Amino acid sequence: MKIGILGTGDVGKALGKAFAALGHDVKMGARDVKNEKALAWEKETGPKASVGTFADAAGFGDILVLATLGVANESALEMAGPERFRGKVLIDATNPLDFSKGVPPTLAVSGNDSAGERVQKFLPGALVVKAFNTVGSAHMFRPGLPGGPPDMFICGNDVEAKKTVGGILREFGWGVVDVGGIESSRYLEAMCLVWVLFAFSTTPPTWNHAFKMLRK
Amino acid sequence: MKIGILGTGDVGKALGKAFAALGHDVKMGARDVKNEKALAWEKETGPKASVGTFADAAGFGDILVLATLGVANESALEMAGPERFRGKVLIDATNPLDFSKGVPPTLAVSGNDSAGERVQKFLPGALVVKAFNTVGSAHMFRPGLPGGPPDMFICGNDVEAKKTVGGILREFGWGVVDVGGIESSRYLEAMCLVWVLFAFSTTPPTWNHAFKMLRK
Numbered sequence: 001m002k003i004g005i006l007g008t009g010d011v012g013k014a015l016g017k018a019f020a021a022l023g024h025d026v027k028m029g030a031r032d033v034k035n036e037k038a039l040a041w042e043k044e045t046g047p048k049a050s051v052g053t054f055a056d057a058a059g060f061g062d063i064l065v066l067a068t069l070g071v072a073n074e075s076a077l078e079m080a081g082p083e084r085f086r087g088k089v090l091i092d093a094t095n096p097l098d099f100s101k102g103v104p105p106t107l108a109v110s111g112n113d114s115a116g117e118r119v120q121k122f123l124p125g126a127l128v129v130k131a132f133n134t135v136g137s138a139h140m141f142r143p144g145l146p147g148g149p150p151d152m153f154i155c156g157n158d159v160e161a162k163k164t165v166g167g168i169l170r171e172f173g174w175g176v177v178d179v180g181g182i183e184s185s186r187y188l189e190a191m192c193l194v195w196v197l198f199a200f201s202t203t204p205p206t207w208n209h210a211f212k213m214l215r216k
Numbered sequence: 217m218k219i220g221i222l223g224t225g226d227v228g229k230a231l232g233k234a235f236a237a238l239g240h241d242v243k244m245g246a247r248d249v250k251n252e253k254a255l256a257w258e259k260e261t262g263p264k265a266s267v268g269t270f271a272d273a274a275g276f277g278d279i280l281v282l283a284t285l286g287v288a289n290e291s292a293l294e295m296a297g298p299e300r301f302r303g304k305v306l307i308d309a310t311n312p313l314d315f316s317k318g319v320p321p322t323l324a325v326s327g328n329d330s331a332g333e334r335v336q337k338f339l340p341g342a343l344v345v346k347a348f349n350t351v352g353s354a355h356m357f358r359p360g361l362p363g364g365p366p367d368m369f370i371c372g373n374d375v376e377a378k379k380t381v382g383g384i385l386r387e388f389g390w391g392v393v394d395v396g397g398i399e400s401s402r403y404l405e406a407m408c409l410v411w412v413l414f415a416f417s418t419t420p421p422t423w424n425h426a427f428k429m430l431r432k
């Protein structure tokens with residue numbers, strides 16, 4: 001498959017590297033085509049990796065990943081060109097974190113709204129699936145946590161798109177829990193904060209943890 | 217210890233029975249002293265159990281449990297008498313669930329507010345600890361889930377009160393994850409919805425699941 005990643009932070013780099021490791025061609029998009037983090041990632045990741053603008057990445061991928069700062073999603077999507085997302089699966093891995101009061105962060109969007117819903121509204125033609133937002137970048141691919149596999153909580157309006165993302169997640173080493181339509185992003189983004197606050201419950205914060213749903 | 221339970225629903229009955237099974241004296245409070253569910257629970261639970269009004273239960277307990285409907289918390293606490301909570305640990309097991317549009321429910325209070333915060337504001341002298349709100353009543357005591365013990369996520373402003381509740385949770389069969397002050401209730405109440413939506417991801421809904429935080 002061809003994968004387009006929007007964003008050059010830890011999440012974009014980790015997911016891009018994971019897709020490349022599984023044999024997919026991955027283009028990482030940035031605001032600036034000479035983004036240093038993207039170029040370093042390209043070099044490190046090898047021949048399956050390439051870089052470009054947000055628009056390049058969005059046009060390249062059959063499956064797209066939104067890994068921008070949650071509070072800057074719309075601006076990145078506008079630069080990428082909303083028409084390039086039509087009919088494509090878009091994995092929304094973002095959280096609308098507000099660091100204006102320091103750490104731990106709070107949510108800039110919450111209550112009866114969420115980043116996931118805003119992305120879907122901004123791109124009505126895209127098949128948005130919220131995923132990868134309840135764990136840190138270090139454990140997104142092959143999470144080696146005792147008692148695993150952990151579960152990734154996903155939501156989205158398109159059932160086939162969720163099946164596609166579910167298949168990717170299982171290949172990445174996750175169990176999958178589908179919690180409904182994209183409006184459930186409001187709960188999954190809040191759950192991200194539980195993940196973050198768990199990190200801050202130890203000094204110094206530690207980031208090697210992930211949710212699992214025990215069941216019988 | 218003496219435990220006062222406010223509420224006669226499944227959560228109040230399950231927690232009341234659990235405390236009695238551990239040898240504590242438990243008084244269940246209701247709006248009406250002749251509440252049939254409370255009387256049935258008393259008979260079923262045995263000599264450690266008694267019933268009364270909300271005020272009776274609040275006055276009786278050294279540790280209190282709020283297990284009312286989340287959207288009716290303030291009215292129950294007003295009837296119980298706010299002065300009876302002063303200096304006491306109050307376990308808030310409620311969620312502000314809105315069933316006005318059917319099932320699955322949504323949250324009547326969310327965003328930068330939560331039932332937990334409202335309870336603490338209504339009872340400034342109480343040591344409110346959010347707990348037992350991310351699992352169903354069937355698995356609150358001795359949760360026998362494969363891969364367990366599951367983790368209970370708690371929050372509250374008083375460190376000693378959280379230690380007390382943490383001890384209770386471990387005795388009940390849970391791991392404990394402390395996610396900060398009472399304002400984190402906004403995230404834990406959203407997480408309840410993830411628990412609920414997981415139930416509705418199967419037909420018919422199933423309720424035998426609980427969160428665990430995998431870690432290394």
